[in-house]
Amino acid sequence: MSQFSLRDFRNYQRIDLQLAPGITLFYGSNASGKTSLLEALFYLATTRSPRSRSDHDLVRWDAQGEAGVLPFARVAAEVERRMGRVRLEVLVQRRADEDGQLTNGAQKLVRVDKRPARALDLVGQLRVVLFTPVDLALVDGPPAERRRYIDITLSQLDPRYVRTLAQYQRIVQQRNSMLRAWRERRRPLRGIDDELAYWDQELSQAGGFLLAERLRAINELNQIVGPLFGAISGEPHPLSITYRASIELDAALTAPDLSQRLSAELRRLRQDEVARGQTLIGPHRDDMSFSVAGIDLGRYGSRGQQRSVTLALKLGEAELMRQRSGETPVLLLDDMLSELDTQRRTHLIAAIRRPAQQTVLTATDLGDFGATFLAEISRMRVEGGQVYPG
Numbered sequence: 001m002s003q004f005s006l007r008d009f010r011n012y013q014r015i016d017l018q019l020a021p022g023i024t025l026f027y028g029s030n031a032s033g034k035t036s037l038l039e040a041l042f043y044l045a046t047t048r049s050p051r052s053r054s055d056h057d058l059v060r061w062d063a064q065g066e067a068g069v070l071p072f073a074r075v076a077a078e079v080e081r082r083m084g085r086v087r088l089e090v091l092v093q094r095r096a097d098e099d100g101q102l103t104n105g106a107q108k109l110v111r112v113d114k115r116p117a118r119a120l121d122l123v124g125q126l127r128v129v130l131f132t133p134v135d136l137a138l139v140d141g142p143p144a145e146r147r148r149y150i151d152i153t154l155s156q157l158d159p160r161y162v163r164t165l166a167q168y169q170r171i172v173q174q175r176n177s178m179l180r181a182w183r184e185r186r187r188p189l190r191g192i193d194d195e196l197a198y199w200d201q202e203l204s205q206a207g208g209f210l211l212a213e214r215l216r217a218i219n220e221l222n223q224i225v226g227p228l229f230g231a232i233s234g235e236p237h238p239l240s241i242t243y244r245a246s247i248e249l250d251a252a253l254t255a256p257d258l259s260q261r262l263s264a265e266l267r268r269l270r271q272d273e274v275a276r277g278q279t280l281i282g283p284h285r286d287d288m289s290f291s292v293a294g295i296d297l298g299r300y301g302s303r304g305q306q307r308s309v310t311l312a313l314k315l316g317e318a319e320l321m322r323q324r325s326g327e328t329p330v331l332l333l334d335d336m337l338s339e340l341d342t343q344r345r346t347h348l349i350a351a352i353r354r355p356a357q358q359t360v361l362t363a364t365d366l367g368d369f370g371a372t373f374l375a376e377i378s379r380m381r382v383e384g385g386q387v388y389p390g
């Protein structure tokens with residue numbers, strides 16, 4: 001990625017930056033806008049904010065828009081891909097009600113090489129791996145955090161995965177609302193099997209694909225993160241990731257086998273699902289666990305161990321993307337070094353200091369870094385929504 005620009009994004013009115021190919025450090029005091037820069041890059045890669053559910057939050061509060069145009073935020077960058085350079089752009093425009101008052105709604109407009117495109121066509125063009133202090137929830141937080149990790153990784157790698165995931169989520173929603181209607185007797189129970197047949201088939205098909213892809217990725221990730229964890233934490237035992245599916249897996253590992261398994265389970269659970277008014281199995285109910293020497297670190301790991309697991313998982317995610325796509329993702333590390341002890345900090349810096357690894361780091365304090373490191377990297381100072389070289 002080279003050129004990067006923001007307009008009316010969070011506390012930035014307008015910036016145009018040239019990002020160096022190696023490591024760039026953005027430093028500045030709290031609330032100066034460092035995280036917002038990483039958020040913008042993550043948004044451009046995934047069309048999702050890592051910290052905000054509603055897109056309208058991204059538009060600068062004082063943004064005026066233009067004559068007749070509602071306020072909008074824009075993130076754009078030029079990305080060097082193997083096939084050549086591509087220009088990516090996302091616009092988030094606020095919505096207004098009939099009286100012209102701004103609402104909490106927003107619409108997203110995507111352009112690839114200046115041509116309108118769908119969000120799905122953007123994902124995967126710029127690949128990033130983001131690493132923030134809240135990522136510890138990946139290890140000790142709710143299962144949704146872990147599903148998000150694997151979904152974001154695979155979505156950036158495979159357009160079929162993004163499409164199937166979106167489709168799967170729609171199917172689950174639709175199926176759940178039907179099940180709720182049966183539970184509340186708003187729908188006659190007679191004919192339930194016929195009515196669900198179509199949705200079960202759709203869910204099993206999409207679900208089988210997602211599950212097979214997740215299992216394949218976990219398998220590959222295990223090869224990568226095992227040794228990485230040792231290098232970061234100094235522990236002698238490798239880290240291992242276990243996928244915890246909501247259905248029995250045994251030997252069923254191909255997408256068609258898994259679809260069949262899902263379909264049979266759905267039929268078996270019919271009554272339970274109606275009683276609960278929701279879809280009880282499938283990739284949206286699965287989880288993962290992380291263990292070292294047989295000990296589940298989500299439950300029993302120390303903070304330090306959980307931090308090392310998160311680091312290994314994030315660096316592993318970047319390595320998986322590189323192996324699969326031949327393109328190295330941009331690493332975005334938000335205020336991570338300040339939380340690590342000296343040894344882990346040295347390991348992390350060694351891990352990101354690789355040829356062709358573009359990395360964007362943020363920090364409040366330059367004192368977290370050694371002089372040699374600072375001399376090798378590009379530095380930018382962030383202050384009140386402005387960025388200055390040096």
Ligand SMILES: Nc1ncnc2c1ncn2[C@@H]1O[C@H](COP(=O)(O)OP(=O)(O)OP(=O)(O)O)[C@@H](O)[C@H]1O
Nearest residue numbers: 010011030031032033034035036057058059060061
């Ligand atoms: N839509 C918005 N419009 C204008 N300002 C915003 C908007 N959303 C957030 N802000 C403000 O932008 C500022 C920058 O936030 P950001 O999280 O990027 O800071 P930071 O430099 O990462 O801080 P820290 O070091 O504390 O993590 C904050 O003061 C925040 O309140």
